[in-house]
């Protein structure tokens with residue numbers, strides 16, 4: 001990617017990170033964001049950085065083999081992002097947050113691990129689709145990469161048990177919007193608990209997936 005495009009992407013990561021943080025979608029220094037570069041490398045948010053206060057020039061740059069090239073030390077989940085990109089060649093960006101309602105769902109004992117949230121709305125199906133649960137691992141555990149690798153080819157979003165969502169998109173904006181939609185649908189799901197909500201039918205879901213492919 002040409003220099004000015006990379007500069008612009010760094011600024012977009014910082015702007016969207018601040019927007020997510022300011023709206024309470026992730027707290028403290030939780031969460032991380034990455035973007036694929038045209039030369040095969042990646043930009044990734046630094047480890048222990050607050051997404052609300054990112055300095056664009058200090059965002060980490062990794063080469064196509066995942067080696068840290070510059071900026072601050074990348075997120076400890078860099079291998080998790082790399083595993084997801086490896087399975088999703090059309091994905092250009094990945095967002096991981098500790099968004100409260102999504103994390104709450106990830107802690108429930110009785111969710112379907114193949115599909116954690118029912119298809120309550122059309123927009124959820126269009127932006128997120130089926131959401132599998134990844135068994136609990138220590139944050140930064142390289143085994144998380146292997147666990148995600150097995151699912152990411154078929155799913156643009158996964159939910160890490162007792163941790164939070166990881167969402168890929170065909171652009172940085174698409175990944176952010178999908179993460180926001182997941183969080184709102186997790187909130188709806190919890191609001192509707194015990195009320196036997198009517199989800200979309202398999203036919204309605206299939207029609208949406210055919211008309212609105214994600215990436």
Ligand SMILES: O=C(O)[C@@H](O)C(=O)COP(=O)(O)O
Nearest residue numbers: 030031032047048075076139
């Ligand atoms: O939960 C964790 O520790 C990480 O997944 C996370 O959200 C923040 O880690 P860094 O990106 O290394 O700061």
Ligand SMILES: [Zn+2]
Nearest residue numbers: 030031139164
């Ligand atoms: Zn995390």
